[in-house]
Amino acid sequence: MNRFKTSKFKNTTPKIGKKDGWINNVRAGSFSCQGNHIKASAKFVVFNTEQAGGGMLGLSSVKPGSDGQWTVTQLPCHSDLVTDMDFSPFDESVLATCSGDETVKLWSLVDPELQQPSSPELTLRPGQGRIELVLFHPTSSGLLAVGATKSPLIWDTSRPDTPLAGSYRWRT
Template sequence: MSRFKVSKFRHTEARLSRRESWISDIRAGTTLSCGNHIKSSCSLIAFNSDHPGVLGIVPLEDQGEERRHVTHLGCHSDLVTDLDFSPFDDFLLATGSADRTMKLWRLPAPGQELPSGPGLVLGPEDTRVEVLQFHPTVDGILSWQPMGTWCRVLSGAGMEHWTSNSGSLTPEQSLRPCRVHRPTRTARTAGWHGQAPRNTLCPLDSTRCVNMK
């Protein structure tokens, strides 16, 4: 008897969907960064366009039209190095950039006009923001590099009120997120462990990871 259970998917293969369901007119750009160049929530897809600092936004599902139209969101003055959707809010998007800032965007539902500005701007940091990531199981926790910071944001429309692991913050203090660790090398990836606000950072020139608690 085999020790391993044979997968029922061993003879399956991927097949392209019908051409009618393809998303055309995608003008994606090539970005030299360690972050994500395309991200999807359950409602929207965001990707780096061929213009630095501009993201393409397209609905994940068609809206009864023959083709899905791509709209463009001007996010930063330099290239977008990483982006991430909140796992608790399909329309809350965080972007990091080589302009050393990070922004939170409240995107509208498909078919509505994109916002003219971000809901919140953080920075500028000492160097460009390389990677960022929302916590997968705790609502509102966001981590980014290179500063090794984490902060708590609201998933609702009022993103001006922040809290930290030390308690509530005033509006003035909320603009200065809690810094819990400052690594000596630039991070390439960021990942969360379990449900605690702990982040793992992997430097560019080392396989050793740093845990932030």
């Protein structure tokens, strides 16, 4: 006697065919970092791509174009591997990226079918070594947490000259 029963819900999941929402022919590599390798907002999807000698992101719209296909464009954003990325919860076109090149960059993205900006809106240089993580605050506009090798930092992107907090000594 078989002690496992066949689920009555086994045929409720729809079968996905070729034209049911897949973005094909995307080259991605294997990366050694702590952060995200793919991130989405209400408008965009960004992901690390395999590119020798630089930090390159692939960018696509969440919705397909008028021909039913997704346009994937390249965004050259750092001189080293992009270690993490995050979209602002207040503006789905604002993307923060960080990298092994010790910078954090804020990008104002446009529709993937248009030419993306060639330079970021803002570049932060914390001077704390390789930057692994970046995260926008979920309820306070403009606050950005940065996880660097030497110390975590918190930046107000409207006043980027100095971090609000950083160089903590953690109590044990």
